Amino acid sequence: KTEDALLEVTNIEVIYNHVILVLKGVSLHLAKGGITALLGGNGAGKTTTLKAISNLLHSERGEVTKGSIRYRGRPVQGLDPAAMVKSGVIQVMEGRHCFEHLTVEENLLTGAYTRHAGRSEIEADLEKVYAYFPRLKERRKSQAGYTSGGEQQMCAIGRALMSKPETILLDEPSMGLAPQLVEEIFGIVKDLNEREGVSFLLAEQNTNVALRFAHYGYILESGRVVMDGPAAELRENPDVKEFYLGVS
Numbered sequence: 001k002t003e004d005a006l007l008e009v010t011n012i013e014v015i016y017n018h019v020i021l022v023l024k025g026v027s028l029h030l031a032k033g034g035i036t037a038l039l040g041g042n043g044a045g046k047t048t049t050l051k052a053i054s055n056l057l058h059s060e061r062g063e064v065t066k067g068s069i070r071y072r073g074r075p076v077q078g079l080d081p082a083a084m085v086k087s088g089v090i091q092v093m094e095g096r097h098c099f100e101h102l103t104v105e106e107n108l109l110t111g112a113y114t115r116h117a118g119r120s121e122i123e124a125d126l127e128k129v130y131a132y133f134p135r136l137k138e139r140r141k142s143q144a145g146y147t148s149g150g151e152q153q154m155c156a157i158g159r160a161l162m163s164k165p166e167t168i169l170l171d172e173p174s175m176g177l178a179p180q181l182v183e184e185i186f187g188i189v190k191d192l193n194e195r196e197g198v199s200f201l202l203a204e205q206n207t208n209v210a211l212r213f214a215h216y217g218y219i220l221e222s223g224r225v226v227m228d229g230p231a232a233e234l235r236e237n238p239d240v241k242e243f244y245l246g247v248s
């Protein structure tokens with residue numbers, strides 16, 4: 001509805017294996033230039049929502065059976081994932097998903113595959129990624145499978161950046177990482193948002209961290225949005241405090 005909505009998900013239903021109804025009418029808006037958090041516990045439907053947007057449900061035997069998904073006003077349902085990347089939306093999957101046998105730098109370079117860019121342009125972009133993630137530069141010749149969990153998460157984000165996305169769908173970046181690294185990664189997400197104008201839809205179980213960095217949040221429970229609002233308001237909401245922030 002708002003003019004600056006980049007992504008509009010309207011009342012989508014997702015069914016797995018023709019029978020398992022997992023999303024029961026989810027609607028959300030992603031503001032241009034914002035960081036939007038998609039919150040909720042294990043199994044609430046966060047990953048499913050992201051995969052519905054980036055058209056990655058097919059391999060999971062999942063299907064959007066109702067509702068609509070629009071990016072920049074254009075329906076994007078049914079586009080193949082590569083076409084989605086070309087239109088500016090890329091997903092960083094939960095669990096990092098680097099190519100373990102490739103070096104960090106080779107992983108980053110695979111991120112540029114949908115572009116028709118010359119070598120010097122790609123090299124400049126690589127340097128830009130390294131400027132945000134100096135650790136990746138240090139580790140650029142290392143096989144990705146032998147780098148730490150935090151470095152693999154950085155590598156996965158860096159690879160996504162190489163596609164020059166307008167929007168990144170980031171699934172559980174904090175998963176399995178020590179608090180200090182979580183801060184570091186969210187700090188970089190914030191910088192990318194502020195300096196490069198990348199919009200983020202961030203699925204997180206770690207409500208506390210996500211609401212500190214996001215501008216707006218949606219809370220999912222059992223495949224439904226049960227609450228949404230500006231992050232600052234959600235942080236002060238008594239129910240959110242009690243059920244998601246672990247304080248009452």
Ligand code: ATP
Binds near residue numbers: 049
């Ligand atoms: P998590 O943090 O564990 O990823 P989530 O909020 O991202 O949680 P989803 O992964 O979207 O949740 O899962 C939502 C529900 O859909 C869960 O009940 C899950 O068991 C179910 N589900 C996910 N993938 C499939 C699948 N391929 N086939 C059947 N059911 C699935």
